[in-house]
Amino acid sequence: MSARGVGAALLGALVLFSLVTRESTGAAVRGETGRTSARAAPLDNPSGVRPGLAPVTSAGDRAEAVRLIRRLRVAAMGPKSGYSRARFGRNWADTAGGVPYARNGCRTRDDLLARDGERVRYRKGSDCVVVAMELRDPYTGKTIRWSKKRADEVQVDHVIPxxxxxxxxxxHWTAAKRARIANDPLNLMPVEGDVNEAKGGLGPARWLPPRRKIRCAYAVRFAQVALKYNLPVTRADKAVMTAQCR
Structure with a gap:
């Protein structure tokens, strides 16, 4: 091949590489000893299989985030009567269909710890049960050195409670749809346990992550889940979410 041909081939490869800016397809990310993961911004991670939650920083991405949030339906909040965790299926069941990681033999919680953790260690003889890791908590910015002996120090937050x-x-949904949203990695984020407990069942108008630079990303993830499941939000929540990305 001539020098000109080699140059053209290299240029083509560079152009192709530059186009791969959104979520790559393929196997779910799993933790390995010594692995350091790049955090994924929510606009680049529409299925939720890439680790963490990176801030939305550029003007273009923030404008895109606002457009996404504006698509949300609004409705009045109904009563809590009849609610229980059991209405959304067994905790961290591997049986929910139609979402990433489903039926892979591992509990959903372990899948999420493996997705977001660094220097992940598994129980001897298991490639599922996470017993230790480091977590860069997106909500607080803290690095948590976690082990199963202190299980509640890291909890998996449902972004939309x-x-x-x-x-x-x-x-009004089927039990199967409720199980999907409860085990969908798009709706799940390992975070500091105390922060998760402080959030409880609150929407964005009443609770946002303490770390201000992540609040737009949090609003985007909340919107992504709501849009995926055609779930409305309150008018106040939509207004607060929009404000985080302006």
Whole structure:
């Protein structure tokens, strides 16, 4: 091949590489000893299989985030009567269909710890049960050195809380759809346990992550889940979410 041909081939490869800016397809990310993961911004991670939650920083991405949030339907919040965690299936069941990681033999919680953790260690003889890891908590910015002996130090947050979903219409869904949203990695984020407990069942108008630079990303993820499941949000929540990305 001539020098000109080699140059053209290299240029073509560079152009192709530059086009791969959104989520790559393929196997789900799993933790390995010594692995350091790049955090994924939510607009680049529409299925939720890439690790963490990176800030939305550029003007173009923030404008795209606002457009996404504006697509949300609004509705009044209904009562909590009849809600229980059991309405969304067994905790961290591997049986929910139609979402990433489903039926892979591992509990959903372990899948999420493996997705977001660094220097992940598994129980001897298991490639599922995570017993230790480091977590860069997106909500606080802290690095947590976690082990299963202190299980509650890291909790897996439902970005849209299950009780919020129930009050916004999930009471009318099938049990299978409720199990999907409860185990969908798009709706799940390992975070510091105390922060997760402080959030409870609150929407964005009443609770946002303490780390301000992540709030637009959090609003985008909340919107992505709501749009995927055709779930409305309250008018106040939509206004607060929009404001985080302007």
């Amino acid at each position: 299950l009780s919020y979903e129930w009050r916004m219409g999930a009471r």
